[in-house]
Amino acid sequence: MGNRVGREDYEWVYTDQPHADRRKEILAKYPEIKSLMGPDQRLKWIVCMMVGIQFLAFYLVKDLDWKWVLFWTYAFGSCINHSMTLAIHEISHNTAFGNSKAMWNRYFAMFANLPIGLPYSASFKRYHLDHHRYLGGDGIDVDIPTDFEGWFFCTRLRKFVWIILQPLFYAVRPLCINPKPVSQLELTNVAVQLCFDVLLYWTWGAKPMVYMLAGSMLGMGLHPISGHFIAEHYMFLKGHETYSYYGCLNLLTFNVGYHNEHHDFPSIPGRRLPLVKKIAPEYYDDLPQYTSWVRVLYDFITDDTLSPYSRIKRKLKGEVKQEIGRSLAPPGQWPWGVAAAVCSSDMDTRPDSLEGVLKVLSADPDGSCAAGRMRVSCRQRGNGNSETELYSNTTASNKNGSF
Template sequence: MEKTGGRVDFEWVYTDQPHTSRRKEILAKYPEIKSLMGPDPQLKWVVSGMVLTQLLACYLVHNLSWKWVFFWAYAFGGCINHSLTLAIHDISHNVAFGNKLAKWNRWFAMWANLPIGLPYSAAFKKYHTDHHRYLGDDKLDVDIPTDFEGWFFNSPARKVLWLFLQPLFYALRPLVVNPKPVGLLEIQNTLVQLTADAILFYYWGLKPVVYLIAGSILCMGLHPLSGHFIAEHYMFLKGHETYSYYGPLNCITFNVGYHMEHHDFPSIPGSKLPQVKKIAAEYYDTLPQHTSWSRVLWDFVFDDSIGPYARIKREYKLSKQE
């Protein structure tokens, strides 16, 4: 018999998210943090290097046997693609070219999207804005699992399956929870991506396309890097809904582990978030934090109190203008 998880509902609260008040308090005490806001001039070069590396890898795998295509997709290419999804996360906050060149950021995100194999960047931007503005909202924050996910994936075996299927849930959940009209940028993103995939297929066959897409799916599912999906907002300690991780994997994930700092200051590039923690250390050092994303995945699977239901939820009262 499978062991049933302990939670039967989300953790409902009736307070605002803590990031808004802490941001105001930190800026009042350390106004120099404002100087960290703005574009990161190195981001476009780092991302472009990763995209070109994957292009070279596509050429190298096109004559390999299928088993090696999937091996390198998981062991190498998928890691780069996972990192590129986190670059797209950074770019969604306009930190590649700044707020004055917002459209440049959207197009650059499509460039970063190319090795992922599936169109993603434009839709992500649209929903990620809500995740920050309405963190934990019952309908607007599509980062939170559905009731079905919380009810069904409640045992170790089912939670492993849920982790494996995470990319599928991230793609389909917005269409169920908070569907939005398809915009021009999403159409452009799809056309650019399909054109790039078709070019790869024309010159080098199916294997490079499978290498890219399989790597993205595998490394956003059951993979050590995917521990950040769980580490960021799942409630490992009652009342705490955002957690940071300061370990070495930040070096290849654009410092997404500095997640408490990121939600406090979303307009600061990931490369500068360690400076936020250093300046305002007394605000972050005493907060709960994770030391290993692999341990996060282990605890998620085997701890009855942690599962898809282990999220804080709230309801925002929206004005008519919103």
């Protein structure tokens, strides 16, 4: 249990991530895949059902003995709550109501967030799109463990503890790697969640609160479903940074196991990702894949060549712009007081310069423009209601601008 892992650094590469080029190649060969893009009309009803099930569980556990509260917390609540986090992942790609109703997706994600107990959805949206666009990007992709995690959790016992503490590190990591100003949506998310938690405690007492919060922590820690955290991008085979899983737990996780397919086509809802593999099998059948997330957890702990450092990392080419610069005009001369451009998560193209942003924004005086599958909206300076800030320069990880 005390053997140290051999890795002392990340796997640094100087190549682009593979998903953009593969996406372009697949679409050229199978243009019908575009028909799979767009909202999943079933998603909103499935999420409502899951939230309702947890509300019923809150009521049922309030009179149970504590031993049964803890049992059902791990056996049932942890599964539902982890599944809810992946529902929020789906909604972050605007697959509930589509890009034309982007804010509906944001508020619906807050609704899905309620049984998790901790405000999560608004921040997840902001950072997750960075993960797609800048996969492995140094200082940008907060899915990659910090240097401290790689240095300290370097033995089997420590890796075991690290897996248990995954929820903590996922919460703290953005503050260490890529802190962003708090947005109005994040404040709203916190306020809504706190009101719900207080109401739950005041109505039914401490047991539902423990069931809810402990279920979230346990479900994202040492749990069979949490194997996807490691399975998705940890480098079990040298040179491969994204892996798919085709096992039965996809039924509980909105097909997040189809991870190569998801990164190639993030605008396709999880329910339709198996169709991507079916249409273009030659692009996926020969890629490394998993059949068991439990085995992934076991191998990660026991294999002395694996650690939190087992991630591919790349330097970015050019600066990442989170606010439109002031070089083209003083702030007061920007149309409608535009401070930032907001891009949806499934656009096929995006402006790659500030001039391009202005051109798109000026096409429609109400600040909401469409060009092909791209939707660009704008916000007034300081109100923070953007979905995600525009990244104006290309990077090593993605040159065609797809998420």
